[in-house]
Amino acid sequence: MRSSVEEAPDHCAIEFAMEMLGGRWKLAILKQLVVGTHRFGELSRALPGITQRMLTRQLRELEADGLVTRTVYREVPPRVEYALTDVGHSLDSITEELDKWGRWYRETVRRAGPSGPRPPA
Numbered sequence: 001m002r003s004s005v006e007e008a009p010d011h012c013a014i015e016f017a018m019e020m021l022g023g024r025w026k027l028a029i030l031k032q033l034v035v036g037t038h039r040f041g042e043l044s045r046a047l048p049g050i051t052q053r054m055l056t057r058q059l060r061e062l063e064a065d066g067l068v069t070r071t072v073y074r075e076v077p078p079r080v081e082y083a084l085t086d087v088g089h090s091l092d093s094i095t096e097e098l099d100k101w102g103r104w105y106r107e108t109v110r111r112a113g114p115s116g117p118r119p120p121a
Contacts, residue, residue: 026058027095028047028050030067034089034095036083039079043059066085068082068083068088069082069083069084071083
């Protein structure tokens, strides 16, 4: 079960942050929302491999944590949009740096071949 902010001990801020942001898809969802508001289908298409159920679950958790807002427009057909809150936008630089690192690491592994990257000598 997820901890609340009030229950999280001061000494484990990284653990608490990872509990909020952990999982395969949350940071990828946040990265998509950095550029602007998206509808559910747009997020689904932008994240190949995520199931509809998992996307719904991750969005609900991000919303519950105050990182994402969900706006329902009362029209036919109904339209729902997701956007980052101000707190969610506080993660912009973190998601950008993780994206850069992931690209760098992927390229490093590709260049190293099947043996993988090696630590500096």
